[in-house]
Amino acid sequence: MSFKGNVQRSKPLQSLLVLAGCVTIFICYYLNIFDFLYPSSSTYTPEEINTLLQNKESNIVALxxxxxxxxxxxxxxxxxxxxxxxxxxxxxxxxxxxxxxxxxxxxxxxxxxxxxxxxxxxxxxxxxxxxxxxxxxxxxxxxxxxxxxxxxxxxxxxxxxxxxxxxxxxxxxxxxxxxxxxxxxxxxxxxxxxxxxxxxxxxxxxxxxxxxxxxxxxxxxxxxxxxxxxxxxxxxxxxxxxxxxxxxxxxxxxxxxxxxxxxxxxxxxxxxxxxxxxxxxxxxxxxxxxxxxxKPNGGFVESIDELNDLIKEQNEYEQETINLAGINDQVNQESKRKGGRNRAIKKKLSTERRKTLSRLRNAEKRIKERERKERLEKYGDPDATFIKRLVGKTLWLVKVFIYIIISVVLIWIVWIVIRVQRQKRRKKTAGLLD
Missing domain, CATH: 2.60.120.200 (Jelly Rolls)
Known part of the structure; x- marks a missing residue:
């Protein structure tokens, strides 16, 4: 009888194979769960972020x-x-x-x-x-x-x-x-x-x-x-x-x-x-x-995310100013010409701020990724904290333990198959003697 037939007749073998498949899927998921791909886009360099925080680009954000x-x-x-x-x-x-x-x-x-x-x-x-x-x-x-x-x-x-x-x-x-x-x-x-x-x-x-x-x-x-x-x-x-x-x-x-x-x-x-x-x-x-x-309303700047929020608030303020300018344009023709020019300038600044939001978010991701790489080179661990290392070692031990279980299960399956084949040979040999 073939191995396929033995598996179909043996419920323990079927259960073991299902278990082995589940464990294999889990391991594949585990090995890929930490693979992150950051989207590449135009980002601020650290020098540009520092210039923003030095308040040297007041058209972007005022601190x-x-x-x-x-x-x-x-x-x-x-x-x-x-x-x-x-x-x-x-x-x-x-x-x-x-x-x-x-x-x-x-x-x-x-x-x-x-x-x-x-x-x-x-x-x-x-x-x-x-x-x-x-x-x-x-x-x-x-x-x-x-x-x-x-x-x-x-x-x-x-x-x-x-x-x-x-x-x-x-x-x-x-x-x-x-x-x-x-x-x-x-x-x-x-x-x-x-x-x-x-x-x-x-x-x-x-x-x-x-x-x-x-x-x-x-x-x-x-x-x-x-x-x-x-x-x-x-x-x-x-x-x-x-x-x-x-x-x-x-x-x-x-x-x-x-x-x-x-x-x-x-x-x-x-x-x-x-x-x-x-x-x-x-x-x-x-x-x-x-x-x-x-921050403009008091309190210390706490993060780059807050810088994003400040840019966003200024962008909303500029948009409200543009809307008010549009209403005034309908009242006065001369104001309309001047207001139109101001509106174009403010719209340009508003667009710059929207782009800056995206660039700063991507820049912060890039800075953190570079910092992780530096820690990986120095400590062999991108997080370089005791808790992270402890968790990492624990997961590694769990992974090794799972591999050992899979190996034992596979050896057991092979041993069962060999045992079944031996029993078949014995039955055939006994039939000939009779």
């Missing part, structure tokens, strides 16, 4: 901005009465040239300086534009050290061994490293680390083990424009983006990192620091501007 002077720096730096840098506490060996720069390190080996704002940043969403100059005209073979760091810490720091700040810090460190200690990366390199107050920064590996994100930044050292600008945008829900302008051209930004889940300390002090080792360089701070980002 309320308030300058945070307690964390600002502008020439002349010194207070007229006390000859201190206004609103800042300086430590180490800085040099203040009142109308030129604050030099954190100079061409002297084994020195360190830092400066922290006396008041914490009074904003949950803000943008900052720092202007600085890292240079050494006597550089040989491209070797200088060690770099500049920007800090957002829960408290000011004394002089320490991490770019002039104490190790085991609590908060975000943005380290513009100009000397390569470890084996990885092209330098100068911008390295981000989120400290928890316990984890140490490893200088021997340039903080590779604790790196949150980073980028190469060759233009940091000895720029032709004699200055570098760093633009940082932070939004309450965790959006953090850093751009650099190396060549001095207006609004010529290059994105370094864009992350979507960075949580700065609730109380955060802004700090700047630098240090030298056996190699050295001049690190000059030229200016700093920082602004709180508010």
């Amino acid at each position: 309320k901005k308030t300058e945070l002077t307690a964390q600002g720096l502008a020439k002349p730096f010194l207070d007229d009465s006390h000859f201190h840098v206004r609103n800042w506490e300086l430590n180490g060996n800085p040099l203040v040239e009142n109308n030129e720069y604050i030099r954190l390190t100079s061409l002297v080996p084994h020195t360190a300086s830092n400066m922290f704002s006396r008041m914490p940043i009074q904003a949950e969403s803000f943008e900052m534009e720092l202007t600085f100059h890292i240079h050494n005209s006597e550089v040989k073979h491209g070797l200088v050290g060690d770099g500049l760091a920007v800090w957002f810490l829960d408290k000011p720091s004394d002089i320490g061994d991490v770019f002039g700040v104490r190790n085991e810090f609590n908060g975000l460190g943005i380290m513009m490293d100009t000397y390569k200690n470890g084996k990885r990366g092209q330098f100068p390199y911008v390295n981000l680390m989120m400290g928890d107050g316990r984890t140490r920064y490893n200088k021997a590996t340039d903080g590779y083990e604790t790196r949150l994100a980073g980028c190469s930044a060759k233009g940091l050292l000895n720029p032709a424009s004699k200055e570098t600008k760093m633009r940082l945008v932070y939004i309450k829900n965790g959006y953090l983006s850093i751009d650099f302008n190396y060549n001095g051209k207006h609004e010529d930004w290059l994105n370094c990192v864009t992350l979507t889940d960075v949580q700065l300390p609730f109380i955060k002090f802004l700090g700047l620091s630098a240090e030298t080792g056996q190699l050295f360089e001049n690190v000059d701070i030229l200016e700093n501007k920082i602004y709180a980002l508010y």
Whole structure:
């Protein structure tokens, strides 16, 4: 009797085959459930999103901005009465040239300086534009050290061994490293680390083990424009983006990192620091501007989605204005001509805002996808959280367990078939003897 006939007569075999088919379908579904395809379309780059948040395209969206002077720096730096840098506490060996720069390190080996704002940043969403100059005209073979760091810490720091700040810090460190200690990366390199107050920064590996994100930044050292600008945008829900302008051209930004889940300390002090080792360089701070980002009706901007909502609200407002202009046109002929022109302009702006909504949504998806890829390369896990990893391992174990069950079932089926065939042979042999 054929295998098909055995299956038709055996109900246990039929049940096992149905079970095996269901398990196979489940596995195929499981293996494909995490495959997402994002539609390709015209999107805003991180630099363009940051420009929007800096309120430099007011025809697209208008944000309320308030300058945070307690964390600002502008020439002349010194207070007229006390000859201190206004609103800042300086430590180490800085040099203040009142109308030129604050030099954190100079061409002297084994020195360190830092400066922290006396008041914490009074904003949950803000943008900052720092202007600085890292240079050494006597550089040989491209070797200088060690770099500049920007800090957002829960408290000011004394002089320490991490770019002039104490190790085991609590908060975000943005380290513009100009000397390569470890084996990885092209330098100068911008390295981000989120400290928890316990984890140490490893200088021997340039903080590779604790790196949150980073980028190469060759233009940091000895720029032709004699200055570098760093633009940082932070939004309450965790959006953090850093751009650099190396060549001095207006609004010529290059994105370094864009992350979507960075949580700065609730109380955060802004700090700047630098240090030298056996190699050295001049690190000059030229200016700093920082602004709180508010929605037009008050409250801090909380997400890129809120930016979408603001654009949408403005679009609706413009549409209402166009409708009112149309009514007025019917009353006055001259107003009609002027209003028609205004209506065309407003219609164009309205169209731009509608396009911007779509582009920003796609841009946020693209940023999150890029962040997932970076985590996948660094941690082997696109989500890089303990819970996600635990769930992933559990699902993997479940999948392995299912494979084992399927293998056992298949072996059992084969064993039953072989057993049935043996019984048939025995019956035939016994019949011949009789």
